[in-house]
Amino acid sequence: MREVLYYAPTELTEATAILADHRDKAAVLAGGTDLLPKLNYYEVKPHALLYIGRLGLSSIHNGSSALTIGATTTTADLATHHLVQQYAPALAQAARLSGSVAIQNAATIGGNIANASPAADLVVALLALDASVRLLSHSGQRDVHLADFFLGPHLTILQPDELITQIHVPLSPGKTEFLKLGRRKGQTLAVVSVAVRLQLDGDLCHDARIVLGSMAPTPLRCRTAEHLLRGQKITTDLIHQAATQAIAESSPITDQRATAWYRKKAGEALVQRALLQALDKKEVRP
Amino acid sequence: MAYVLHPTGNKGGGDPSHAVIQLKPDGTYVLLIGAMDLGQGAPTILRQVAADALGVPIEKILVSNYDNLLPLSVSTSGSRVTLIDPHAVVNAAEDLKRQIREWFAQQHEANPEDVEIEGETVYVRGDRERTVMTMEQVAMGAAWGGGYEPASLIGRGAWQPGKYHAHDPETGEMPNVGAISFGAALAEVEVDTETGTVDVLRFAQVWEVGKAINPLLVRQQINGGYCIGAGFALTESCYPYFPSVEYAPEKMGDYFMPTFEDYPQQMIFGIEEVPHPNGVQGAKGFSEGSASGPPPAIASAIHDAIGVWITEFPITPEVILRALEAKQAGVES
Amino acid sequence: MKQQVLTFILNGEEVAVLVTPTETLLDVLRERLQITGPKRGCDDGECGACTVLLDGEPVRSCLTLALTVEGRTVTTVEGLMVKGELDRLQKAFYERGAFQCGFCTPGMLMVAKSLLAKNPNPSRDEIRSYMAGNLCRCGSYEEIIEAIQAVAAGEY
Known part of the structure; x- marks a missing residue:
């Protein structure tokens, strides 16, 4: 029988050295909620398992310009942590709506990003908050905007010897909302999800983010729709236009959960709703 | 709102069950019956029926129902077990009591008709003081012999609701020798007309079950039937699947059973009892019917909310949005 | 291996x-x-x-x-049992029929235990939300909710 090696390093240098040794033959394990189903059903057969839960990467800090979130911070921590609730409420909301309590206790923010599911909940909120990720390898580290990280379903720019160590969420003002539609109410994957952030200057929209989940091969920033709002006075009409534009930028597929037709139709309503509800939200002030 | 008539047992007759009750050497009883339990509690109610028929506490009865070596109960299907199997159990209990009377009469040189069984006490009428034995003593005597004649005290019983009659090919008529249970279901829903999602806010279901042998089990079947029916109504799809045949679920996560959060904010249940002449103590089955009420009740509540009759299941959000679009197009044309 | x-x-x-x-x-x-x-x-x-x-x-x-x-x-x-004594939740599940086939029960009990440790008096909605990751095909959700509420109310 083929040997599978298991590593649970406590030092980052150790972890990156192991990754450099095994390259794409190693599977990185954090909460296990995405990897274990694949292992259980023999969909992946790694030569080595690198458990990164003992690297001390489960923490949330408040820096001068950004929240720094360790890669193995669990979804449950994101949902309940006061700093996330205060400075990134859309992320807390996405965390709260993702999976069940038992999944939230295990699933990590780094895993949600690395798995690169088009339906990932946390990623949609993180994109609306202009988050970036820190990638570490034995030869160095780099910071990458999350918007530049995804290439396709379960495809990213992450190199086989790289590890996500931190997520940076810039502290910036704005009103945000995260909404999600599933096929049922409890424990459900997104049929369509949306995160929005509005930076307002009186009733003028200074800047906007509209991000869709499950509506394209990767979580999608709707840049043309955002542009429609930028510098404009926010009206119900404009919000309707922006929602229509956001959906025009999407390219959803049909699957077990919904058809592309439904995703577009309900997605438009969801974007409108998110924008309208964001206006009523308390403004985040860094 | 929906009204359900649920046939219990095979309406054309046939469809028997068999039971065996053995008196064990320690004065307890083993009920052998192949009534498979899927969680609905068949062994529990059959144990109750056996205890009543033998006039002994339920703790004295052990049920064995998990083996194909056991007497046939045809199947756990068609809500038939509660209607049919109790008859087989009662018949087995009567057969066992007859054997106990015969054995007891033989030991005491009396007539079997004069032997009285009062629960766990046996004696010859008119000669109680001299002849009285506990059932444990009877069981021990019959099993171990010694100063008594050994005997295998094993009662057998079979029953079916009349012989099988095929339906009349001309009229479709057939004799109704089973029973019908009656249910009413009431749903209150909220429909999101922009996303098509349906939220069942409150749900009530009342069933007339003849006699609730075990009211807790009846309650579980009513409320449990809601979950199965509501899943069928709103989220779960089997062949040809949703949205079309090539999207068969691959893993459990692709199949959308209702969760706690999909459960209504308020559930109301009710049990009505009108003893049925074909049932032991008037009992009849109903359980599968409790899953039949929710789909039409939810569909009619949706009609009440948005003015569209949906005639396919599951009523997914997409089905709702397409129905609303068709309605709009109809209004405009 | x-x-x-x-x-x-x-x-x-x-x-x-x-x-x-x-x-x-x-x-x-x-x-x-x-x-x-x-x-x-x-x-x-x-x-x-x-x-x-x-x-x-x-x-x-x-x-x-x-x-x-x-x-x-x-x-x-x-x-969950302590010194041969069923946990309060186990007693409540048992007496109130909070299961039918029982397959989901061990998982239900563990999540309910964690819920009551965090929130000794959860509302019906809080129970529905916290327990949503545990499926019951028999549909005993109502009886489970009531069993948890009964324990919270000190009935066990």
Whole structure:
């Protein structure tokens, strides 16, 4: 029988050295909620398992310009942590709506990003908050905007010897909302999800983010729709236009959960709703 | 709102069950019956029926129902077990009591008709003081012999609701020798007309079950039937699947059973009892019917909310949005 | 495959067991330690029947690689009884018929235990939301909600 090696390093240098040794033959394990189903059903057969839960990467800090979130911070921590609730409420909301309590206790923010599911909940909120990720390898580290990280379903720019160590969420003002539609109410994957952030200057929209989940091969920033709002006075009409534009930028597929037709139709309503509800939200002030 | 008539047992007759009750050497009883339990509690109610028929506490009865070596109960299907199997159990209990009377009469040189069984006490009428034995003593005597004649005290019983009659090919008529249970279901829903999602806010279901042998089990079947029916109504799809045949679920996560959060904010249940002449103590089955009420009740509540009759299941959000679009197009044309 | 020693606290007692790197906690509990309370429903994290408490928090044992619990504390339904006495939740589930076939019950009990530890008096909506990851095909949700509320109300 083929040997599978298991590593649970406590030092980052150790972890990156192991990754450099095994390259794409190693599977990185954090909460296990995405990897274990694949292992259980023999969909992946790694030569080595690198458990990164003992690297001390489960923490949330408040820096001068950004929240720094360790890669193995669990979804449950994101949902309940006061700093996330205060400075990134859309992320807390996405965390709260993702999976069940038992999944939230295990699933990590780094895993949600690395798995690169088009339906990932946390990623949609993180994109609306202009988050970036820190990638570490034995030869160095780099910071990458999350918007530049995804290439396709379960495809990213992450190199086989790289590890996500931190997520940076810039502290910036704005009103945000995260909404999600599933096929049922409890424990459900997104049929369509949306995160929005509005930076307002009186009733003028200074800047906007509209991000869709499950509506394209990767979580999608709707840049043309955002542009429609930028510098404009926010009206119900404009919000309707922006929602229509956001959906025009999407390219959803049909699957077990919904058809592309439904995703577009309900997605438009969801974007409108998110924008309208964001206006009523308390403004985040860094 | 929906009204359900649920046939219990095979309406054309046939469809028997068999039971065996053995008196064990320690004065307890083993009920052998192949009534498979899927969680609905068949062994529990059959144990109750056996205890009543033998006039002994339920703790004295052990049920064995998990083996194909056991007497046939045809199947756990068609809500038939509660209607049919109790008859087989009662018949087995009567057969066992007859054997106990015969054995007891033989030991005491009396007539079997004069032997009285009062629960766990046996004696010859008119000669109680001299002849009285506990059932444990009877069981021990019959099993171990010694100063008594050994005997295998094993009662057998079979029953079916009349012989099988095929339906009349001309009229479709057939004799109704089973029973019908009656249910009413009431749903209150909220429909999101922009996303098509349906939220069942409150749900009530009342069933007339003849006699609730075990009211807790009846309650579980009513409320449990809601979950199965509501899943069928709103989220779960089997062949040809949703949205079309090539999207068969691959893993459990692709199949959308209702969760706690999909459960209504308020559930109301009710049990009505009108003893049925074909049932032991008037009992009849109903359980599968409790899953039949929710789909039409939810569909009619949706009609009440948005003015569209949906005639396919599951009523997914997409089905709702397409129905609303068709309605709009109809209004405009 | 090469086996390694895994040491952890299981239901209050330290256990050491040989495991292979790809075994899940559920595999080890059921097949190596004969702790069969946690059930294997889907092996996919969907059904909740395998839920155990890891350091007091509910997790899916089918999605937890066994070796990652080294030195940690695992509680299964077998650990709920204290000195032969059923836990209050177990009593309430039993008396109120909060299950039919019983397959989901060990998972339900562990999540309910964690809920009441965090929130001793949960509302119906809080129960529905916290328990949503545990499926019951028999549909005993109503009876489970009532059993949890009865324990919260001090009836057990």
